[in-house]
Amino acid sequence: MNLEGLEMIAVLIVIVLFVKLLEQFGLIEAGLEDSVEDELEMATVRHRPEALELLEAQSKFTKKELQILYRGFKNECPSGVVNEDTFKEIYSQFFPQGDSTTYAHFLFNAFDTDHNGAVSFEDFINGLSILLRGTVQEKLNWAFNLYDINKDGYITKEEMLDIMKAIYDMMGKCTYPVLKEDAPRQHVETFFQKMDKNKDGVVTIDEFIESCQKDENIMRSMQLFENVI
Numbered sequence: 001m002n003l004e005g006l007e008m009i010a011v012l013i014v015i016v017l018f019v020k021l022l023e024q025f026g027l028i029e030a031g032l033e034d035s036v037e038d039e040l041e042m043a044t045v046r047h048r049p050e051a052l053e054l055l056e057a058q059s060k061f062t063k064k065e066l067q068i069l070y071r072g073f074k075n076e077c078p079s080g081v082v083n084e085d086t087f088k089e090i091y092s093q094f095f096p097q098g099d100s101t102t103y104a105h106f107l108f109n110a111f112d113t114d115h116n117g118a119v120s121f122e123d124f125i126n127g128l129s130i131l132l133r134g135t136v137q138e139k140l141n142w143a144f145n146l147y148d149i150n151k152d153g154y155i156t157k158e159e160m161l162d163i164m165k166a167i168y169d170m171m172g173k174c175t176y177p178v179l180k181e182d183a184p185r186q187h188v189e190t191f192f193q194k195m196d197k198n199k200d201g202v203v204t205i206d207e208f209i210e211s212c213q214k215d216e217n218i219m220r221s222m223q224l225f226e227n228v229i
Contacts, residue, residue, distance in 0.1 A: 098172025
């Protein structure tokens, strides 16, 4: 796998992971039957999600789709929320050949928008709606927020290096020993040569979005994940 391939992974891997998560929940193959029982169950969970109508208005999912998603979420997370340890455990199942702990930490923080240490059903839906049904601009905004680790509005080389090391660790045998030990740092340099337009040492959201939108591979791959459910 070359550096260009890993750059595409850095932008798209969150989408791939959530497709895998939907498959685990059995949601991609599920039918869209109405279920009054689902709505009754929603009222008994310890963490009560927002009304379906409100979530439907806020997201790009229909009420039937939200019922199916809630059923799968509740089966995996009976309490109605996911803490970071559970989140990491779920993602470790997808990468047994590597260590997904660090990347799962970054991903968890991106979904935990109110920083309370838990991802609720609402958090899950809001993120999933962007990743699977959002516009290119919305998806790239979300990805930028993931890589902007300290949320100061810029991606630094240190932040991107942390992200790339986490991706390499997660991929495990899929990258090692094919790539050299300094490959993550080389990739960061390539990333900044392409995206840091004014050469000030940081990547802004405008630079990030403009560069991604000019990459045909990234744009084509993003389109593949639209409307998977």
